[in-house]
Amino acid sequence: MNQTETQYQEDISFSHFAGFDWARDHHDVIIVDDDGKIVADFRIDHSTSGWNLWQERVEGYPKLALAIETNQGAAVDQLIASGTTIFPINPLNAKRYRERKCSSGNKTDRHDAWALADALRLDRRQWRALEPEEPAIAELRLLCRDEVSLIEERTALINSLKQCLHDYYPTALEAFTKWTLPSAWAFVARFPTPEKLTRSGRRNWENWLHANKLARPTTFEKRLAIFEQAGEWEQNEVACRAKSQLALARVRQLQAVEKELAIYRTRIRELFASHADKEIFDSLPGAGPKLAPRLLSELGSNRARFQDAKGLQCIAGTAPISYQSGQIHKVRLRHGCNKHLRATMHHFANLSRTQCSWAATYYRGLRDRGKSHAQSIRSLGQRWLKIIWKMWQTNSCYDDDVHRANQIKHGSWVVAAA
Numbered sequence: 001m002n003q004t005e006t007q008y009q010e011d012i013s014f015s016h017f018a019g020f021d022w023a024r025d026h027h028d029v030i031i032v033d034d035d036g037k038i039v040a041d042f043r044i045d046h047s048t049s050g051w052n053l054w055q056e057r058v059e060g061y062p063k064l065a066l067a068i069e070t071n072q073g074a075a076v077d078q079l080i081a082s083g084t085t086i087f088p089i090n091p092l093n094a095k096r097y098r099e100r101k102c103s104s105g106n107k108t109d110r111h112d113a114w115a116l117a118d119a120l121r122l123d124r125r126q127w128r129a130l131e132p133e134e135p136a137i138a139e140l141r142l143l144c145r146d147e148v149s150l151i152e153e154r155t156a157l158i159n160s161l162k163q164c165l166h167d168y169y170p171t172a173l174e175a176f177t178k179w180t181l182p183s184a185w186a187f188v189a190r191f192p193t194p195e196k197l198t199r200s201g202r203r204n205w206e207n208w209l210h211a212n213k214l215a216r217p218t219t220f221e222k223r224l225a226i227f228e229q230a231g232e233w234e235q236n237e238v239a240c241r242a243k244s245q246l247a248l249a250r251v252r253q254l255q256a257v258e259k260e261l262a263i264y265r266t267r268i269r270e271l272f273a274s275h276a277d278k279e280i281f282d283s284l285p286g287a288g289p290k291l292a293p294r295l296l297s298e299l300g301s302n303r304a305r306f307q308d309a310k311g312l313q314c315i316a317g318t319a320p321i322s323y324q325s326g327q328i329h330k331v332r333l334r335h336g337c338n339k340h341l342r343a344t345m346h347h348f349a350n351l352s353r354t355q356c357s358w359a360a361t362y363y364r365g366l367r368d369r370g371k372s373h374a375q376s377i378r379s380l381g382q383r384w385l386k387i388i389w390k391m392w393q394t395n396s397c398y399d400d401d402v403h404r405a406n407q408i409k410h411g412s413w414v415v416a417a418a
Contacts, residue, residue: 014085014124015063019116021109022068022075026050030113031061032121038114051078058082067116069094071130086130087120092336094119134301140271141297145340147264148294154180154257161188161250168243169194171230175223182258183212185251192244198231268293277301283397284388285359286351291344298341299392309389317342318382333378349381356400358407359384362414 016039021028024046031040042057044050058064064084070076071088079086089097097119098112099105120127158179165172171194176184190208191197197205205227209215214223272278272293281292299305299312306312313319317337323330352359359380366376391398407415 013063014065016061016065017117017121017124018058018061018064018066018084019113019118019120020066020068020075020079021113021116022070022073023109027075028109028113029054029057030110030117031058031064032114032117034121036118036121041110046075051082054078055082058084065120065124065129067094067120067127069116076130080130080132087124087127088130089116089119089127090336131302136271136275137297137300140268140275140293141300143264143268143271144294144297147261147268148340148343150257150261150264154254154261157250157254157257161185161247161254164243164247164250168236168240169247170233171197171226175226182255183214185254186212188247189251192248193240194230194233194235195240197227202228265290272296275301277392277395279397280391280395283391283399284348284352284384285355285398285400286353287348288351291348291351294340294344295348295388298338298344299388303393306389309386312389313382313385315341316345316381316385318345318378318385345381345385346377349377349384352380352384358400358404358414361417365414365417 014034016031016033018029018031018040026043026045027050028043029040030038033039040057040061042053044054044057065087066079066084067087067089068076068079069089069091071086076086076088094112094116098107098115101115101118102111162173162179165188169188172184172188172191176187178184187208191200202224205224206215209220209223214220269289275296277296278292281287281296284292284295287295306315310319314334315338317334317339319334320331321334323332349359353363354360362383363376363380366379367373371379387398387403390396404415
């Protein structure tokens, strides 16, 4: 935390401190004064009446600070609307505060709320208050994260479909290798069983391939040959009838998910195109129309959030964790981080190798030293985050010539290895 942030926290005078132990259907609240004395202890339901009760109970504490183990969600939205100053805390840190108060291991929701309230009272100057966020960034982040969730659902459905086809329809798996393409699903919908495929005949196969733009010279005749062999497999009629129903169900589900993904991506493109920082993230080699909006949504537009590149690298999970005690020194992967940003940086760093010569050289140099693919990509992401942070702070687009000049200036080994 820098001097400006520390001064900001000290300038705010709080008279009371609340610990808010949230749950799906109810929330436990403990409020303590500046001496640590409990002045309020109550529970509210997560309902309209419950939040009305919250407003009534905290009305007498105008200078209230509140600690909670999350920085988003319905509870946080209600707390922001009530005008409360919120201090989010990592759940792992909250656990340590609870253990500090009760080393026996005893745990209740009320005790958790009290531990949070007292921790905020004592350590608030080292904590950062939750700041209002630009609505466009908040919406973009939610859309991007939900898009990833839909992609994960699509992957699960594809795996289920492939396993189903393996049980009764190996011809389909042999004819199509990329099952993320809707044309592969359309094939199953049009020819759901080997028997139907065989009865349809070569002319229908050719017409279907042409209609779905699959008449490439490299694969056209090969697929026709595979289709002709479909009848050679020994079929279990019972399994074929049952499994074909599951296959068709999976195809319909995939088509529905793909339709929703298209709607999501249209809205993401609109939000990204209208944002002032679009050009910065668009200039990153390999980011493209999918990763650039995700990077923008996770970093946001508040430049004061990360005072240096190290803070961003820690949040993104590319910076390792160091453990040192006496003569023991270990370094390991950082798990406490923004998982969404880490996944996005992993994909971006990997794709940047195909469009950025220094990134490919850096990755290859680490691999030659015996590092794994994941370690090398993570290290490359660490490099990229330093560049992205500087671009973000100076509102400048990526320039490969400028970066190469900096590498030469600092004597980077990447220049010599290129």
